[in-house]
Amino acid sequence: MTQSSVEKPNSYRALPDDRGHFGIYGGRFVAETLMPLILEVEAAWDAARADPAFQAELDDFLKHYVGRPSPLYHAARLTEHLGGAKIYFKRDELNHTGAHKINNTMGQILLARRMGKKRIIAETGAGQHGVATATVCARFGMPCVVYMGRTDIERQAPNVFRMKLLGAEVVPVDSGSATLKDAMNEALRDWVSNVEDTFYIIGTVAGPHPYPAMVRDFQSVIGNEVREQIMEAEGRLPDSLCACIGGGSNAMGLFHPFLDEASVRIWAVEAAGLGLDSGRHAASLTAGRPGVLHGNRTYLLQDEEGQITEAHSISAGLDYPGIGPEHAWLRDAGRVEYVSATDDEALEAFQLCSRLEGIIPALEPAHALAHVIRAAPELPRDHLLVMNMCGRGDKDVFTVADALGVTL
Amino acid sequence: MRGTGSRIARRFEALKAEGRAGFVTFITAGDPNAETSAAILKGLPAAGADIIELGMPFTDPMADGPAIQHASQRALAAGQTMDRTLAMVRDFRKADGDTPIVLMGYYNPIYIRGAERFSRQAAEAGVDGLIVVDLPPEEDAELRGPAAAVGIDxxxxxxxTSDEKRLPVLAAGASGFIYHVSVAGVTGAKSAAEGSVAADVARIRRFSGLPVAVGFGIRTPDQAASVARVADAAVVGSAIVxxxxAAVKGGESPPPDMLARSVLGFVSELAAGVRGARTVPA
Known part of the structure; x- marks a missing residue:
């Protein structure tokens, strides 16, 4: 498979095209039963985003329920420790439910209500998107079914209990590898069986069009706030951005408002698991190749037969064999630098941040932090680096204790 | 190819002349292993299959219910590959030059091989049609072209959910036959009411002159007969799979011939249902 070479476009923010394509990526690769429904979601989304009343309602919930804007925080002790770039954290871990996921679920449930849908389904890996979906379903009194791989249910018990407390039904998925990709298959099977009344809240910038663009737009509140906040704090744009990527929604939300600022260097950090050479990782952009899964064409971890292979990461939220299609395009276009961090590097970063800043990060942004730790010392002191702290680490303390050989 | 037109077109013409609907069977290539699967495939025409759908196993069959998901997993665990699936067809064609074979599956294993290379190899093996579940008309040009170039529908x-707005999109550029998914759901799920199938088929016929095969949720000879009364063909998959x-439950697979005989016996019962459904064309 040859990689498409992308000519430098006039803007990196003009895609997707009207059929949902980012270059060769994206699109709508779904069963025909779902097509009329997906076209309906697209039409509803087009109408909603052009409606000031929709945006006003969303802004109100983001402010009073989610707790936005999240602070942009100068991590002074980490900056001093690394001795290079001036490091800022975008504190999206302070959102209600503890991660960036709710920026998107709030947007999508308002759209579902606008469309008159009566029932919500979602997939989840680490459980963060499941919790964020269960939360907004509780808030609006809508029944919620969350599909979660049996393997993930076992390693993320606290989030499973949170979802149940919030009134959601958590359905264990035993098919395939019993992880996130299988949960997404099962959610698609539910959707195709309940097309009349059900809205599928996808948790990342992937899936059939319009989801990648829609989720990106809901998450762009992150980057838009950073723009204002850094201007206020420093009077200029940042020199670089850094975020972790599993499906890629927190990264896309931070990056998108800056894609056309040529002076801003952008890093996205994939999970290298036990190492890229080990075969046990989740680095689909670094080590995968283009394919079609879950409604879109994008980079996938797969074998030479086109069968999807298992991803591995210590972070359940990055443990997915695909990536949002816009990231695939940005990779080929060379606009974003895709790097990776291993389980061990993330664990180191997790501990360093906890001790130096009093912030226990989720294992997902700990991957971004691992790259910051590598890159910052090489950069001058007047270099402004913004990293997205997209989730907090409470959910991960058992995993980390286990990895460090500590019995709780 | 013999005679005029494709095997698929000739088969539907012959069925029309006989005044009956066709019976389409689905099995997953390589399930539960290559030898048994080949034995079942070879016996299908004699058991009454008019057209054969052969599933290309995939790790993530998101439009399939548990029966066909597990069939895919069994086949992959037994080492099934695309080369082996194509070899099965090539082997089948040595003895049967008439029964159309339609490969059915998901796009990624085709895409990764390359649409042109795959189409060429499939045509050489004796494949007549493709059903790619996750490739709607908006995305299928990249495969439709190469497939058409080598005579594959x-x-x-x-x-x-295909309404009057959607059907013209689906009918434009369609070839071979139309596969109507009779229930909104996955394979092997609930069955559609006969009345709704008849209405759906009538609506499709307003937009396409191609034969209409109806599948999903057909599990018994009676249900197959009921569909055969209103459509050009009835498809049974999950119930066969x-x-x-059931035969391989517990781990040990019975001898290929024994398992094939048991499966083909059931196929014969279904075929009898379809053949007895009507005496005049719908």
Whole structure:
């Protein structure tokens, strides 16, 4: 498979095209039963985003329920420790439910209500998107079914209990590898069986069009706030951005408002698991190749037969064999630098941040932090680096204790 | 190819002349292993299959219910590959030059091989049609072209959600036959009411002159007969695949011939249902 070479476009923010394509990526690769429904979601989304009343309602919930804007925080002790770039954290871990996921679920449930849908389904890996979906379903009194791989249910018990407390039904998925990709298959099977009344809240910038663009737009509140906040704090744009990527929604939300600022260097950090050479990782952009899964064409971890292979990461939220299609395009276009961090590097970063800043990060942004730790010392002191702290680490303390050989 | 037109077109013409609907069977290539699967495939025409759908196993069959998911997993665990699936067809063609074979599956294993290379290899093996579940008309040009170039029909799917606005999109560029998914759901799930199938088929016929095969949720000879009264063909998949699953439950696979005989016996019962459904064309 040859990689498409992308000519430098006039803007990196003009895609997707009207059929949902980012270059060769994206699109709508779904069963025909779902097509009329997906076209309906697209039409509803087009109408909603052009409606000031929709945006006003969303802004109100983001402010009073989610707790936005999240602070942009100068991590002074980490900056001093690394001795290079001036490091800022975008504190999206302070959102209600503890991660960036709710920026998107709030947007999508308002759209579902606008469309008159009566029932919500979602997939989840680490459980963060499941919790964020269960939360907004509780808030609006809508029944919620969350599909979660049996393997993930076992390693993320606290989030499973949170979802149940919030009134959601958590359905264990035993098919395939019993992880996130299988949960997404099962959610698609539910959707195709309940097309009349059900809205599928996808948790990342992937899936059939319009989801990648829609989720990106809901998450762009992150980057838009950073723009204002850094201007206020420093009077200029940042020199670089850094975020972790599993499906890629927190990264896309931070990056998108800056894609056309040529002076801003952008890093996205994939999970290298036990190492890229080990075969046990989740680095689909670094080590995968283009394919079609879950409604879109994008980079996938797969074998030479086109069968999807298992991803591995210590972070359940990055443990997915695909990536949002816009990231695939940005990779080929060379606009974003895709790097990776291993389980061990993330664990180191997790501990360093906890001790130096009093912030226990989720294992997902700990991957971004691992790259910051590598890159910052090489950069001058007047270099402004913004990293997205997209989730907090409470959910991960058992995993980390286990990895460090500590019995709780 | 013999005679005029494709094997698929000739088969539907012959069925029309006989005044009956066709019976389409689905099995997953390599399920539960290559030898048994080949034995079942070879016996299908004699058991009454008019057209054969052969599933290309995939790790993530998101439009399939548990029966066909497990069939895919059994086949992959037994080492099934695309080369082996194509070899099965090539082997089948040595003895049968008439029964159309339609490969059915998901796009990624085709895409990764390359649409042109795959189409060429499939045509050389004796494949007549393709059903690619996750490739709607908006995305299928990249396969439709190469397939058409080597005489392979890319079969379009319709669904209960296909309304008057959607059907013209599906009918434009369709070839071979229309595969109507009779229930909104996955394979092997609930069955559609006969009345709704008749209405769906009538609606499809307003937009396409191609034969209409109806599948999803057909499990018994009676249900197959009921569909055969209103459509050009009835498709049975999960119910056949479940016979294979039941036979290999517990781990040990019976001898290929024994398992094939048991599965083909059930196929004969279904075929009898279809053949007895009507005496005049619908």
């Amino acid at each position: 890319l079969v379009r799917l319709t669904a209960p 479940e016979r294979i699953a």
